[in-house]
Amino acid sequence: MAYNNSRKPVSQHVYEDTMVWQCSECQCWSRMEFILVGEPECPLCHAKMVQELKNVRVD
Numbered sequence: 005m006a007y008n009n010s011r012k013p014v015s016q017h018v019y020e021d022t023m024v025w026q027c028s029e030c031q032c033w034s035r036m037e038f039i040l041v042g043e044p045e046c047p048l049c050h051a052k053m054v055q056e057l058k059n060v061r062v063d
Protein backbone atom coordinates (compact mmCIF):
# COMPACT_ATOMS: atom_id res chain seq x y z
CA MET A 5 0.00 0.00 0.00
CA ALA A 6 1.49 3.33 -1.05
CA TYR A 7 1.08 6.63 0.64
CA ASN A 8 1.73 10.01 -0.88
CA ASN A 9 4.20 12.08 1.03
CA SER A 10 2.63 15.34 2.06
CA ARG A 11 4.40 18.11 0.25
CA LYS A 12 5.39 21.46 1.63
CA PRO A 13 3.09 24.28 0.58
CA VAL A 14 4.53 26.28 -2.28
CA SER A 15 6.18 29.43 -0.94
CA GLN A 16 3.46 30.85 1.24
CA HIS A 17 3.74 34.43 2.28
CA VAL A 18 4.67 35.10 5.87
CA TYR A 19 2.86 37.79 7.85
CA GLU A 20 4.05 39.24 11.10
CA ASP A 21 2.88 41.86 13.57
CA THR A 22 5.22 44.79 13.03
CA MET A 23 5.39 48.31 14.39
CA VAL A 24 4.69 50.78 11.61
CA TRP A 25 3.95 54.47 11.18
CA GLN A 26 0.28 54.81 10.34
CA CYS A 27 -1.21 58.05 9.05
CA SER A 28 -3.90 59.40 11.34
CA GLU A 29 -5.89 60.77 8.40
CA CYS A 30 -5.59 58.22 5.57
CA GLN A 31 -4.62 54.61 4.95
CA CYS A 32 -0.99 55.40 4.22
CA TRP A 33 1.59 53.62 6.40
CA SER A 34 5.29 52.86 6.36
CA ARG A 35 7.62 50.45 8.08
CA MET A 36 9.46 52.14 10.94
CA GLU A 37 12.84 51.04 9.56
CA PHE A 38 12.25 53.25 6.51
CA ILE A 39 11.47 56.32 8.61
CA LEU A 40 14.50 58.11 9.96
CA VAL A 41 12.84 61.09 11.61
CA GLY A 42 11.25 61.13 15.05
CA GLU A 43 7.86 62.49 14.07
CA PRO A 44 7.17 61.73 10.42
CA GLU A 45 4.30 63.18 8.46
CA CYS A 46 2.26 61.41 5.82
CA PRO A 47 3.77 61.72 2.31
CA LEU A 48 0.27 61.85 0.85
CA CYS A 49 -1.78 64.15 3.06
CA HIS A 50 0.95 65.52 5.39
CA ALA A 51 -0.98 64.56 8.50
CA LYS A 52 0.75 63.31 11.64
CA MET A 53 1.65 59.64 11.68
CA VAL A 54 1.29 57.42 14.73
CA GLN A 55 3.06 54.22 15.72
CA GLU A 56 0.84 51.20 15.34
CA LEU A 57 1.10 47.43 15.35
CA LYS A 58 0.23 46.11 11.91
CA ASN A 59 0.16 42.62 10.41
CA VAL A 60 2.43 43.02 7.40
CA ARG A 61 4.02 40.65 4.92
CA VAL A 62 7.62 39.92 5.83
CA ASP A 63 8.37 37.27 3.18
Ligand SMILES: [Zn+2]
Pocket residue numbers: 027028029030031032046047048049050051
Ligand atom coordinates in the same frame (compact mmCIF):
# COMPACT_ATOMS: atom_id res chain seq x y z
ZN1 LIG B 1 -2.14 60.50 5.13
